Amino acid sequence: MSQPGSSSLLKELTKGFIRENPILVIMLGLCATLACSTSATDALGMGVAFSFVMLGSNIVVAAIRKLVPSQVRIPVYIIVISTFVTIVDYTLKAYFPALSQSLGVFVPLIVVNCIVMARAEAFSSKNTVMASLMDGIGMGIGFTAIITLIGAIRELLGNGSLFGHQVMSAQYQPFMIFILPPGAFLVIGFLMALHRKIMMTFYKSQR
């Protein structure tokens, strides 16, 4: 790949927001998305933890991409990713215990989150550190924004609250299904449809 200019770097950064959004377009690692989006706070926490791992692993994988023989690249990526995940896990446990408790096992499970692995394999192993950094930030923001949105919608409909604050009136009868796993699929489905609509209108107007 040729030396990327600043405009293409910007493109690497912004593609994760909408065009190649990790949840709505790449659709890998939905397990964490489903499990940690029952409330907006948990979702935001998961998003931040994920972004840090994404960023760290992208940078390191890009930095060592020429040294690692291709036969052992997957174990190397896994070690790099799991190191960052463990760092996040310990940090959360030490300084954000409440969040750590509500995210539970899903922080360690970022290790097997396919998006991180997929970005390492598909992007940072073939691109410069700078481009991978941008890709990591973009993917992190894209993931965090969408998972928080899903979390907010599910919490609002399923529990009547938002970031833990009651916003619906006391008469509001929550749809319990939105807190349960099917609710996550429903919300993701509707968001995907909306995303498609936006993309189609956007590209039509560009042409």
Next chain:
Amino acid sequence: MRDFTRMILVLFIVCGLSAGSLAVMNAITKDPIEKHEEETRQIALQEVFADAEKFDGGPVRAWVALSKGQESGHVFLTRKKGDSGLTTLVFGRDANGVTTGHQDLSDDNARLRDIEVDQEQLKKVFPNGEEFKPSALQGVWTALRNGKDVGRVFETLGQGYSGPITLMFGMDSSGAVTGLRILSHTETPGLGAKITTAQFRDQFRNKRPEQLILRKHDPARGQIDAVTGATISSRAVTRALSTTIESFNSEKAGGDK
């Protein structure tokens, strides 16, 4: 061949760097994590036994001793703060609360759950036991008010819908539950996770051991209403309490040596 050595070398270096950075991370976060665990534990103790001022005891590992197929006592593995720092010891206690034997262990730095204890060692401190089954008990405290023993606090595990539920509860000397707190769990958010709400937990307060059963399972004696849609989680909590009380009621573990 050159490729081969290179693969090994790269993997070796990457693993080494990873292990090194995690060791550093562990050293930084170990104290805050432990301090936090201790703080949450103190808050939890105070919450489940509001009448007590001081708690004497700590985390334990426990085994139920069986002789002739009958429960005849327990063996505890615990850690005590003495004059010369921490000591780790195993000791046995029969059903009447009499110490059957004790032994100091040297693994003072390992975590309790990492210490290997075999049946031989257990038999040494509890000679009457023929078989030892690991118990779910995680900790025992003696609740003290004005220096007087007013009850017990137990920490134990229940088998929930999607994993273990760690909980702590207090019991006064008359045998009534003083309070319950769920320390950790992995139940379904919005359903099983509601076992942590005050609405569910407060039902246990002032209940006698024989009333600790779900109302839907035993309408005559049961005094506990299950969380809607989460019978398994509710039952796990209720059972954890009743079996612990049944098994350890006469015990005075961890209080003295």
